[in-house]
Amino acid sequence: MGAISFPEGRRILFYSSVSDCIKNETLDEARQIFDKIPNPNVHLCTKMITGFTQNNRLKDALQLFDEMPVRDTIAWNSMIKGCLECRDLAMARKLFDQMPDRNVVAWTTMINGYMQLGRVEVAERLFREMPSRDTAAWNCMIYGYCSNGKVDEAVRVFEQMPSRNVISWTSMISGLDQNGRSEDALRLFQQMVGYGIEPTTSTFSCLISACANALAVDLGAQIHSRVVKLGLVLDEFVASSLITFYANCQQLENSVEVFNEKAHGSVVVWTSLLTGYSLNLKHGGALEVFSEMIKRVIFPNDSSFTSALNSCCAIGSLDAGKMIHAEAVKLGFEASAFVGNSLITFYSKCGSIQDAIKTFQVIRQKNLVSWNSILVGCAQYGHGMWALAFFTQMLRTEVEPDEITFTGLLCAANHSGMWQKGRHFFQFFSKYMSIEITLQHYACVVDIICHCGRLDEAEEFIKNMPVKANSLVWLALLNACCMHSNFEIAERASKCIMDLDPNCSAAYTLLSNLYASAGRWSDVSRIRMEMRMRDVAKQKGCSWLTPEGDKQENYHNGIGDSWVILPMIQVIIIPDLPLLCGAKPMITPDISPLCDVQLLTLS
DNA sequence: CCACAGTATA
Numbered sequence: 001m002g003a004i005s006f007p008e009g010r011r012i013l014f015y016s017s018v019s020d021c022i023k024n025e026t027l028d029e030a031r032q033i034f035d036k037i038p039n040p041n042v043h044l045c046t047k048m049i050t051g052f053t054q055n056n057r058l059k060d061a062l063q064l065f066d067e068m069p070v071r072d073t074i075a076w077n078s079m080i081k082g083c084l085e086c087r088d089l090a091m092a093r094k095l096f097d098q099m100p101d102r103n104v105v106a107w108t109t110m111i112n113g114y115m116q117l118g119r120v121e122v123a124e125r126l127f128r129e130m131p132s133r134d135t136a137a138w139n140c141m142i143y144g145y146c147s148n149g150k151v152d153e154a155v156r157v158f159e160q161m162p163s164r165n166v167i168s169w170t171s172m173i174s175g176l177d178q179n180g181r182s183e184d185a186l187r188l189f190q191q192m193v194g195y196g197i198e199p200t201t202s203t204f205s206c207l208i209s210a211c212a213n214a215l216a217v218d219l220g221a222q223i224h225s226r227v228v229k230l231g232l233v234l235d236e237f238v239a240s241s242l243i244t245f246y247a248n249c250q251q252l253e254n255s256v257e258v259f260n261e262k263a264h265g266s267v268v269v270w271t272s273l274l275t276g277y278s279l280n281l282k283h284g285g286a287l288e289v290f291s292e293m294i295k296r297v298i299f300p301n302d303s304s305f306t307s308a309l310n311s312c313c314a315i316g317s318l319d320a321g322k323m324i325h326a327e328a329v330k331l332g333f334e335a336s337a338f339v340g341n342s343l344i345t346f347y348s349k350c351g352s353i354q355d356a357i358k359t360f361q362v363i364r365q366k367n368l369v370s371w372n373s374i375l376v377g378c379a380q381y382g383h384g385m386w387a388l389a390f391f392t393q394m395l396r397t398e399v400e401p402d403e404i405t406f407t408g409l410l411c412a413a414n415h416s417g418m419w420q421k422g423r424h425f426f427q428f429f430s431k432y433m434s435i436e437i438t439l440q441h442y443a444c445v446v447d448i449i450c451h452c453g454r455l456d457e458a459e460e461f462i463k464n465m466p467v468k469a470n471s472l473v474w475l476a477l478l479n480a481c482c483m484h485s486n487f488e489i490a491e492r493a494s495k496c497i498m499d500l501d502p503n504c505s506a507a508y509t510l511l512s513n514l515y516a517s518a519g520r521w522s523d524v525s526r527i528r529m530e531m532r533m534r535d536v537a538k539q540k541g542c543s544w545l546t547p548e549g550d551k552q553e554n555y556h557n558g559i560g561d562s563w564v565i566l567p568m569i570q571v572i573i574i575p576d577l578p579l580l581c582g583a584k585p586m587i588t589p590d591i592s593p594l595c596d597v598q599l600l601t602l603s
Numbered sequence: 604c605c606a607c608a609g610t611a612t613a
Contacts, residue, residue: 015606046607077608108609139610170611205612240613268613303613 015044022051031060042068046075053082062091077105084113104130108137115144139167146175166197174206182214205237212245220245224258234262240272247276267293267301275307283311287320294327302338309342318350325359335364341373348377357386368399375408384416403435410444414451422448443473450480455489471501478507482514490514505536 014037021030034040034048045068052061065071065079076099083092096102096110107130114123123144130137138161145154158164158172169192176185189207192199199207204227211220224233224242232238239258246254255276264270270293277286290308293300300308305328312321325343333339340363347356360366360374371394378387391409394401406429413422426445430437442465449458458477462469474497481490490511497507508531515523 012605019606041606043606050607072607074607079608081608103608105609110609112609134610136610141610143610165610167611172611174611200611202612207612209613235612237612244613266613272613 018044019047022047025055027051027055027057039069042070042072042075046078049075049082050078053078053085056086058083058086058088058091073101073103073106076100077103077109080106080113081109084109084116089113089117104132104134104137108140111137112140112144115140115147118148120144120148120150135161135163135165135168138162139165139171142168142171142175146171146179149179151175151179151181166200166203169197170200170203170206173203173210177206177210177213182210182216185210186214186216186219201232201235201238204232205235205241208238208241208245212241212248215249217249220249233258236264236266236269239264240266240269243269243272243276247272247280250280252276252280252282265298267298267304270298271301271304271307274304278307278311278314281314283315286311290324299331300327302333302336305333305339306342309339309346313346313349316350318352321346321350334362337363337365337367337370341367341369344370344373344377348373348380351381353377353381353383353386366397366399368402368405371397371399372402372404372408375405375412379408379412379415382415384412384418387412387416388418388421401429401433401435403438403441406433406435406437406441407444410441410448414444414448417451419448419451423452439467439470439473442467442469443476446473446476447480450477450484453484455480455484455486459489459492469496469500471497471504471507474500475504475506475510478510482510482517485514485517487514487518502534503536505531508536 014033018030018033018037021027021033030048030051034044037044040048045064049061049064052058052064061079061082065075068075076095080092080095080099083089083095092110092113096106099106107126111123111126111130114120114126123141127133127137127141138157141157142154145151145157154172154175158168161168169188173185173188173192176182176188186207189199189203189210192203204223208220208223208227210216211223224245227233227238227242233242239261242258243255246252246258255273259269259273270289274286274289274293277283277289286308290300290304293304305324308324309321312318312324321343328334328336328339328343340359343359344356347353347359356374356377360370363370371390375387375390375394378384378390387408391401391405394405406425409425409429410422413419413425422445426441426448429435429441442462446458446462449461455477458480462473462477465473474493478490478493478497481487481493494507494511497504501507508527512524512527515521515527
């Protein structure tokens with residue numbers, strides 16, 4: 001009935017307006033038009049289904065799929081893919097099992113789904129079971145292995161597959177690069193050229209990323225000129241990898257030049273430039289890029305926020321960071337773990353521990369990094385009890401503590417004078433937690449034991465460690481000996497250090513200071529002599545903190561006027577940021593990769 | 604007339 005009074009020309013018109021609505025992401029409008037069409041055909045239904053799933057409306061998609069009178073293979077495959085995109089693996093599998101004629105695309109879609117969820121063995125089984133495999137199916141395995149860190153397996157598949165297309169080569173190049181084997185990636189490209197395979201835009205983009213990671217300055221520049229000749233510099237993928245490439249090679253001017261080729265509307269291109277500025281310590285420039293993005297209504301992503309906040313951190317500008325925080329709240333990133341974790345680190349480094357805690361509480365899905373950041377933040381700030389409180393909370397969650405958690409905890413105990421607790425933590429962790437105890441942890445424990453005044457016990461502890469101590473562990477003991485004027489242990493400790501690390505200037509200096517304090521001048525000059533003979537250079541201190549907020553030059557070479565520099569042991573006096581470290585200088589053997597501040601103490 | 608699915612890129 002309806003179909004008869006519905007002329008074919010009109011139908012086509014309706015179809016194209018539905019397509020347009022889906023493209024413009026006005027899905028509800030598309031649905032309204034769609035509902036007016038009597039007996040929509042399988043093509044249009046499929047398009048509508050894809051529209052739904054791409055907007056995370058799996059329910060609507062499934063309902064429509066259910067109502068379809070006829071379903072072809074493509075409709076089934078679209079529905080399966082849609083389930084996977086909406087992260088419903090079980091439903092995808094159910095449909096796959098029900099599907100009447102599974103073709104190679106259906107199998108490949110499922111394999112890809114399992115691979116993306118890290119279910120490598122299931123993917124492998126499906127790949128073995130599938131009745132026939134084309135190049136795309138093999139490529140899917142290469143990509144899947146690489147994204148699960150199994151590069152060697154990927155290489156095996158790459159070598160075994162019957163025929164390779166440009167996607168196979170590109171996937172393999174990118175996979176090697178993203179698993180830390182960028183040089184191999186570049187070699188593979190040479191091989192590809194040798195086979196006479198024409199690179200595509202994607203290939204160039206991956207290749208330039210490999211150059212960026214391998215710091216292959218010349219090759220990267222060559223590829224750049226080739227890309228210019230082919231007219232591909234305007235491509236957003238190519239442009240952003242070029243920007244990153246030049247930034248990594250410390251040629252930021254060239255990054256800017258690539259950026260200026262065109263008025264870019266892609267966040268990723270903007271973020272590449274922003275990150276480039278930040279990593280090259282041009283923090284003012286980075287923040288300018290960020291605010292320009294906002295001005296031009298380019299919606300920042302997690303990485304944009306992280307890079308911008310890193311720059312705020314580096315210049316110690318609480319105001320700039322607060323503005324970025326405000327922007328994050330406005331744009332709905334408040335609950336994001338990615339942005340939240342950067343904010344925690346930012347606030348705690350700027351001494352605003354209250355804000356760090358507030359930020360932490362707002363994060364919806366707190367991950368390991370969130371917990372570690374707040375823990376280390378509290379530890380740094382001298383709030384050992386808070387760090388401890390967060391740790392006890394953490395133990396009640398699903399998140400498993402790791403080495404960094406442990407370091408943070410030991411530092412917290414150490415700074416806040418909770419030395420007995422620190423020893424308990426150590427026992428607790430060695431006994432109940434399956435983490436690797438590092439030399440950093442041992443050094444921290446030695447420090448803690450020494451704080452209890454038990455130098456002899458600390459020495460025993462070092463000797464009984466299951467791994468051989470390094471010079472840092474002994475240095476912690478030597479440091480304590482100097483404070484307690486214990487010559488006997490100091491001499492044994494220094495001997496161990498000099499055996500392990502003959503150029504350790506800190507050991508010489510500490511020992512010499514110890515003798516000097518007792519007026520043993522002949523020993524002092526003997527040590528000075530030895531130092532000269534062995535050509536031990538005094539090391540300069542270095543910190544990310546600046547005495548005044550915005551003086552970037554100060555920490556370019558690590559030396560500002562207000563630093564008191566001692567070899568290896570760095571006492572940093574921060575006149576304008578008393579909140580950061582509390583009143584007295586803090587002690588910590590390298591807190592963690594999470595915080596750049598490395599402060600060792602004498603107090 | 605066409606129109607819908609799987610493999611590579613920041």
